[in-house]
Amino acid sequence: MFQSFFPKPGLFFSSAILWTAIAAAIWYGGGDQWGQYVGLGVPSAADANVVGIGYFVTPTFLWFSVYYTVSVGIFGLFWRLFSSNPWQLWSVFGSAVIIFTTFFDVEVSVAINNWRRPFFDDVQNALSGKALVTAVDLYVLILQFAEIALCAMFLFVVTRFLVSHWIFRWRTAMNSFYMTHWQKLRTTEGAAQRVQEDTMRFASVVEGLGISLVGAVLTLVAFLPLLWGLSKYVTRLPLVGDIPAPLVTAAIVWSVLGTLLLALVGVKLPGLEFHNQRVEAAYRKELVYGEDNPNRAEPATVSELFHFVRHNYFRLYWHYTYFNVFRGLYLQADNVFALVILIPTIAAGSTIGFTFGVLQQVLTAFSQVSGSFQYLVSAWTTIIELLSIYKRLRAFEASIYLTSH
Template identity: 60%
Template sequence: MFHSFFPQPKAFFISATIWSIVCIFAWYFIGEPSAVSLGFGPPPADAQPPIGLGYFIMPDNLFFYAYFLLCTGLFCGFWNLKARNHPWANWSIWGSALIILVTYFGVQVSVAINNWRRPFGDLLQNALSKQPGVTVENFYSLIIIFAQIAFLSIFIGALTDFFTSHYIFRWRQAMNDFYMSKWEKLRHIEGASQRVQEDTMRFSSTLETLGISLINSVMTLVVFLPILFALSSYVSELPFVGEVPHALFWLAIFWSIFGTVLLAVTGIKLPGLNFKNQRVEAAYRKELVYGEDHEDRAQPPTVKELFSNVRRNYFRMYFHYLYFNVVRYLYVQADAIFLITMLVPTIVAGKITYGIYQQIATAFGQVSNSFQYLVNSWTTIIELLSIHKRLKAFEAAIDDEPLPSIDRHYLEQEPGTIHKDG
């Protein structure tokens, strides 16, 4: 799954994680102070950042872009030299780096829009309360600024989607070429054709989606946590608790950890059930395919038993998804009103304007959603785990190892199954 596309995947991903942590700490302890001393520091805390495209070319942002490119280039250059004989090195190393860079740009777009929300929200509040000095031109100018940010984001996003589609297919092609070179060992495994033809594509696309989401979550935390920390100065009191320093910061962490643990515990059985569902469907489909060419296959008793396995597993999935979805929907609905409930004392006291509330809501949502990575991705993670378990059987056959226990179980239990160890 990974060796076919990435060079030394275990070392590659471990080194990428360590290098990312080192670079993040180096930025805060070395890079940012150096930027300030060289005149590339951020504007004062009480200053309103530029609204619009000017945000992207602020001196502190330009300095960080250079630092980001330097760190990425050093890591990719090292691995490119180390894996120069790997056939997919350019796509796996430099392609992954490009996706990460564009993901960071997406976070920057979110910050630029969040900066825009405050003046627009305050202008809207002043207009609705009939304050003097509000003109039509004020609204049109802010709308044009938003359109500029949006159009830039759309242009970059479309190009990124085009590149990502090719990236995913290259990964699928790498797995397909690798598995087909070992086809004599693999073709006897239940559903081997489906695993090569379908599961490779689903695995690469699903893992790429989850990987981008994880990277986006980490980058969002790095960018928005300081913003939320600063916005906490407007909120000093919480319902039922009273005064809490940096209340918004701690609220986001608490609420996200609570949701993550809640849904992880509730959905703990789902990955295994999804995998079993693919197994029983594959066994049923394979028997029907054999029945097209052999009169003695796909006989009613055998087909009935195989379909009963499909029916039984689906009904178990429906039951477990029932209580999982109840808990998930309850949390999602509570999430929609959690922040505003916590802000009631601040709103009633008139400590914030509508524009500041918009900024708080956006920053809190960005931080909490990033911390809720497992919550937001849980169903996708379940699907990925089930696909991973199916492809692990290929890995075992290639390495002449025993099949995973769940594959051995179904080989023993399902009728009409033909298997010969590789």
């Protein structure tokens, strides 16, 4: 699965994590200020609050883009010299480009969140008559939102095009690897399905989960400091009272509880999905044999095999029923959780400067942070699918090494 596309997978991923940690340590250790030495301007804290598309041309953003490109170039060059792989252009540099576009997408969310405060504050002031707000002021802010939205749309189209090609390259690499060992694999039950279907699904699911995980981490990096800063407006939490960084604490506790809940109620699903594919493969194989051999796929045999399929599906339906009940209850509660914990603050808003614009920023930042911590909650069904595919392909690949010894 991995060795066909990535150079020396175990060492590659370990080195990628180590190099990321080193690059991050340099950045947060003062490297974020080095852009001024190459003529990109002096980064400042004010860059994080720029409203509109100008956010993407601030010294901080431009220097990070250059810094990321140089870091990836060094890492990619090392692996180019250390271990040659025919798919290295896509597996190393293609992955790096996809990660950067994911980072850019997170920054689009930050830019939109920066826009929320001035826009909704102007709306509140216009409706209350407390300040002079003209239609032109609101139209200018709408135009700024449109610029960010168009940027996001362009990024989405380009990213999906690139990701589609990246997935198919990985599938091609796995297909070539398995076909090289086809004589050892062909007798494995469901061999054709493993090569034709599971390679496609594995690459696609890994890409989706991987990008979601990277996006969740980058969202935390971008929005946690913002949510921490917005906590100064929150007076107290219901039932809890005054605690340090109440918004951040509430987001973490709420997300961890949801993750543990769904992990507990969904613990049996991966094994059932794996078994489901095995009985489906056995049923399909017998039908395929029956196409060419009149002595195969007899009614009694087919009926027995289909009985196993039916039994496993009914077990899946039952386990997914209670899993979906708990998942649905949690997600519905999540829709109003932020508002519930903000009720004391909203009630005291006029005395602590808690405006409508601040409320919008808090709700968005809280949603982004809690959503990132809820990665396993939102991705659990996809993770179950991936574990099932992974088990099937690992069992499939075992035939190569079994017959080799």
